[in-house]
Amino acid sequence: MVSITDLKKISDYEWEIPVSYRADMRVPVRIFASETLLKGISRDKSLEQAVNACALPGLVGSVKVMPDMHQGYGFPIGGVAATRYPDGVISPGGIGYDINCGVRLLGSRLSYQEGKSYLGELAIALNQFCPSGVGIGGHHRFSSKEVENVCRKGSRWAKEQGYATEQDLRRTEDGGQLRGADPRFLSPRALKRGTAQVGSLGAGNHFIEIDLVSKVFDERAARAMGLNEGDLALQIHCGSRGLGHQVCSDYVKSLQNAVNKYGIELPDRELVCAPMDSPEGEAYLAAMACAANYAFANRQVLSHYAREAFESVLAGRVKDWHLHLVYDVAHNIGKIETHQIDGKSMEVCVHRKGATRAFGPGLEELPPEYIKIGQPVLVPGSMGTSSWVLRGTSEAMERSFGSCCHGAGRVMSRSQAKKTIRGEDLLKQLKRDGIKIQAGSMAGLAEEAPGAYKDVDTVVETVTSAGIAAKVAQLKPLVVIKG
């Protein structure tokens, strides 16, 4: 077990586990955390999992971990690892089962004052229009052939079906369509699981939330994003559903043999991997891109339903009910990107597992309206607490492979949360706080209680103090839809 005494302090917000800590480490671990957060982090196995990730062949720089980190499987949640492209490895377990789980934020020009009397109706409409819950699929079932199209085209498919605008695509990471997607590398089971779930939220920690833009910290950036203090906004958090889970399961299984073939020794079988230029690595990259595109399309279709819900309630009653996409970010993904490593420009695969891309200003990957301010970074809080809109910085490019935290991060197990907190009590508390909830199950609600998570404000304070992101706006929840 890694203890705090094993760590080297780099600054008040950055710590290192040196390569000397364990013989199989190829690179050090860099942790972005305050001393207080670090004490919490060292209670579970997340630091040990970060050390395990350091054994991957082809790693460059260091394995980064974000302040919202917590124990996962294989990689810790909140982990970022870059491997040299194309001879370094890609590890499905370093991306996760919910490939391209992510968040999008839609802004509005509807003020809280104008919209507040309709929030109850909006909660019901969102719950009706946006399918959610355990085992619940979307409004339509598609053929396997059509699912292949979704996988190839992502949000572009959604636009062809009338679910998206050109601006939506521009304001989605990679335009909502990751290159290299090839459905031939999907198993029949993965495709079958995809037929009924386009436009569905799922359950667990996935949600749709109406928020109030409660405080703006950076007027210029907020203006570029179309966010005004006092207006309503909407967040959607979900991923690639059963198709993505199946892709990861299929490849974690098939790559068990690849590690033997390529003579790779690993401390944990969940970290299995293959060189990106090997047939096994290429196959996973193509399948992962399919699942990522499915997730982009899924969030886009859900956005369309949310817009329909807003229209059904607000049309003719308020001046402007339109929801514009601010940005859509992935936080479980592997991306081929160019970064400066030891002063040299290098193509790497950045594994982000529970971490968000946070590109700084000036990068051509950003839409023109964000080039000057940097990429919007969306950090949802736990249920009933603040969420944050940040922006990427040049420092993030130098110090964290252009990455940032993805949320609050759990501290309490689900069983402990259910023992400590009753769903019904939590519901009453949230109602007292003026938050409207539509939840699929009381037990599920208790598992996601704010007390089971770190304080998101502290997490955000850490990344902004460390310089890898800057505050733009704080959001307060008003309506929460959970599966």
Place this chain on the structure above:
Amino acid sequence: MKRVLKKSAELCILKVIMNERLAGFKEQSHTADLEIRVWGEDLDSLFSAAADGMFYLSGIEDSEEGFSSVKESISLDAMDYEGLLILFLEELLYRLTEDYMLFSIDKISISTEFSLKAKLRGTQIRSYQRDIKAVTYHRLNIRETDQGYEVNIVFDI
């Protein structure tokens, strides 16, 4: 079915109190996902108990008792016992999430060549409470104990 599963979990615990040699499972603490420790006097009972544990974590609520009881046989091959356990659980999980079928194991046999043959009885269910995304390989290691075998399994949820 919830009642049946709850009873089966209680029975497992009772069996443990009476005799550690018998099979069972117990939920372990994990910050974000779910983990169970499973034990059995032999590999056959270990695998059966792992399936019971996974269904228990899925929180299966009810079933059409006696409505659609089907019998099926499965045959799986892997490179080692851990790989076989994952294949077996994934198979049951897939049928649960895709077909809403809850399977109980009538007979199971595992060979030293890492192949599994099982006779299953399936019951149609109406719903389950929790989506298990996957059975992970994280620290998966079937250990021999004085009483038989044990393994810890982490599920991504």
